[in-house]
Amino acid sequence: MTAGKITAAGTTAVHNATILTDALRLALEQAQAQVNALVLGKAQAVRLAFVALLSDGHLLIEDLPGLGKTTLAHALAATLGLEFQRVQFTSDLLPADVVGVSVFDPQSRQFQFHPGPVFTQVLLADEINRAPPRTQSALLEAMAEHQVTVDGRTHPLPDPFFVIATQNPVDLSGTYPLPDSQLDRFLLRLQLGYPDEAAERDLLAGADRRNLIAQTKPVLSTDDVLAIRRAVDAVYVSDSLIHYVQALLARSRKHPGVRVGLSPRAGLALLRAARAYALLLGRAHVVPEDVQALFAAVASHRLVAEADAAPDIAKSILYAVTVD
Template sequence: MAASPTTASMLTDGLRGALERAQAQVNGLVLGKPQEVRLAFVALLSDGHLLIEDLPGLGKTTLAHAMAATLGLEFQRVQFTSDLLPADVVGVSVFDPTSRGFQFHPGPVFAQVLLADEINRAPPRTQSALLEAMAEHQVTVDGTSHALPDPFFVIATQNPVDLAGTYPLPDSQLDRFLLRLALGYPGEAAERDLLAGADRRDLIAKTSPLLGTADVIAARQAVAAVHASESLIAYVQSLLARSRRHPGVRVGLSPRAGLALLRAARAYALLLGRNHVVPEDVQALFTHVAAHRLVADADAGQDGALAKAILHAVPVD
């Protein structure tokens, strides 16, 4: 499948080098997970959000802290619990007797990188407080809308095993996450280095930012300029169509899922130094973009296996 280069401006050499160094710095803090780190950068540069679903102690929080510190972005963490209220996330209006009016006090959602830790432990009402923020980059309190910072990037975590006292994320909330990934256990060499090295928190505290807000915004603009050929778009459309008729899938992928896949593929290509998307970019991302959006039949097995089966069933012309 041939792809035509774009004539739009791409990353400057300086910004490209800074992005490479930023990924390397995060890889030095989250050991042995270069592909997962790249996917986290893909989610950020695609103007999307990231859901990390894995066991405790595997580096989910470290990844969020490391990215914010390396990118020079304001960071906030919210521990989602059963008694967390929407106002604890988005903020609240408080009456000020001096001005005789209500003053809005922003919540932790007004950060450039928000870590929503164990998001599925909060009740649906609190989970839904993030819906408008993730989709519209604003929150509405007492009828007044408040814009969130740019960039605004949510990294949410959840434990897929310990489900006691949790509230499963509804499909509408899952759809707000561009990518879902798992970190998994580190390799033997990475784990040995981790055990023998310094505390990750101390290393992150000493981390110097390699980028800034303007750099992230410029990189996002470059992502939008990455070329996707007509044949590449036809390939993505074939994957969407296959998902809607694949055995075991009750609800297939929407057009919005296809747009998310294309955005992510553009960012993936850019991080690999290309100004055009190739099928291998789509294939590397498809399971991470599609699996959490598929609604499977009760006896169809795991959504990840279904996403892989759909990918293998669609040939590249």
């Protein structure tokens, strides 16, 4: 697999120019550094979390308990100055416990809507696959439409609205696998894994992460996050790179280990994430390396294949397609 060069007729210097103000670019760099100081030894995972948020997507983290999934969500929200809510998904959790419920008010003789924890800017859906499918599906409309409908009335969610869902590996007891339609709502899926030895020693010798996060001061504001999202939309993608992404989609549909390949929506998700990834690296244009760095995180949970084989299949697809 080669990186190649991305060129296109009519490309102008504006595509290489910065699309963030110096102050906002510096604040974004400081925000990443602050989260990395709280989530030790996971720089790429932190970058992908920023990618998901700045792409107006959602993030699914699948890993064993105790590896920093909740810490990452808390640290990200605190650093960006966003309102945060956490819901512990359990087998007895009801949809109304997530989205809210209408309660009859005897004084006004009307039903009053009481918003659930989904009405926030960063929602941590902790251990989402421990809740039954009906409760899992309560998030479908919220994640896709940024709104909630209860008793025929639609209630908009805050902007930005970002879901970080964690799930335990599917072979653990008491789990309900997420359906394909729900998995597709997540822009990226990643695993944190165990920290390296140096990071683990720092964790063991350092202060409690919860106390550090509680003392964290925001580096960005809601307005800053929305401004960066607008900048992501302006990141340039050439025709050649679009052809490359389409070739990856086509290859996924022909792979012998895949029953159902990637959809056009998966391609759009890959391009959207690549724009944010390029911006985080200080570029206003996407290069093939951006797509390659994100492909497994975008594709592995969308490929209909054996669960354990999907990540390896995603890598084999990536290496089978060259850049023109």
